[in-house]
Amino acid sequence: MERMEENMKNQRMLFAKRPFGEPEDECFQLDEADIPELEDNQILVKVCWLSLDPYMRGRMNDVKSYVAPMQIGDVMTGESTGIVVKSTSEKFTVGDHVAVHKGWQSYIVCNDDEERLMKVNLDNGSLSAHLGVVGMPGRTAYFGLTEVGKPLVGETLVVAAASGAVGSAVGQIAKILGLRAVGIAGGPEKCQYVKNDLGFDACIDYKAENFEEELMLLVLVG
Numbered sequence: 001m002e003r004m005e006e007n008m009k010n011q012r013m014l015f016a017k018r019p020f021g022e023p024e025d026e027c028f029q030l031d032e033a034d035i036p037e038l039e040d041n042q043i044l045v046k047v048c049w050l051s052l053d054p055y056m057r058g059r060m061n062d063v064k065s066y067v068a069p070m071q072i073g074d075v076m077t078g079e080s081t082g083i084v085v086k087s088t089s090e091k092f093t094v095g096d097h098v099a100v101h102k103g104w105q106s107y108i109v110c111n112d113d114e115e116r117l118m119k120v121n122l123d124n125g126s127l128s129a130h131l132g133v134v135g136m137p138g139r140t141a142y143f144g145l146t147e148v149g150k151p152l153v154g155e156t157l158v159v160a161a162a163s164g165a166v167g168s169a170v171g172q173i174a175k176i177l178g179l180r181a182v183g184i185a186g187g188p189e190k191c192q193y194v195k196n197d198l199g200f201d202a203c204i205d206y207k208a209e210n211f212e213e214e215l216m217l218l219v220l221v222g
């Protein structure tokens, strides 16, 4: 297992400025901080993978939402997967693989009862897949479809952003559940990927001129 360097630092990406439109370099500031000694029932995680997701842009705005916005100086929000390299916890041992939502940083110290910390089992997929299809996007797809959408076998399901992390999983789960999956994506290449690689029944390019007619035809006529 990894030997800890005496002078090892935690590299963190801080939120430095609220963007208007697309975020620019000045919105982020790279920072180095000491890694604190662990208190009781804590772990130190070496981050291996970081997920970049669309919701992060929303958190940069100072507006009311289902989660509080980030404040200037915060570590940029985000979920990571990594390896436990130190532990004072009975629940985690050095070498455990975990997913944890503690932002853009190379080392994470957290309590072992942290709400958004979980062990991951690599038999279910790689460490990076635990940020994707067997991670938050996969769970969003699965529970959104089966517990919120509750579609019936044989129904047609239209999936927006079908080539993205959530949409691609939604369509594949839909096919397993016996639905007809129609994707919407931007551009012919993405549409081919959605149909040929992901196995959707059809996919429509929302950038094409006849998008609305195509959608109506596919949904209503089949």
Ligand SMILES: NC(=O)c1ccc[n+]([C@@H]2O[C@H](COP(=O)([O-])OP(=O)(O)OC[C@H]3O[C@@H](n4cnc5c(N)ncnc54)[C@H](OP(=O)(O)O)[C@@H]3O)[C@@H](O)[C@H]2O)c1
Binding pocket: 053, 054, 055, 136, 137, 138, 140, 161, 162, 163, 164, 165, 166, 167, 184, 185, 186, 187, 190
């Ligand atoms: N990831 C999660 O766990 C999670 C959880 C809860 C909710 N959500 C929500 O679910 C939606 C999809 O998330 P995702 O994680 O699947 O995202 P993603 O993998 O980044 O896919 C987003 C898709 O949005 C489309 N898009 C439209 N306008 C875009 C733009 N200006 N820049 C980049 N992409 C653009 C792109 O497809 P086209 O090019 O085909 O338009 C892209 O594939 C988002 O609204 C997100 O907030 C995600």
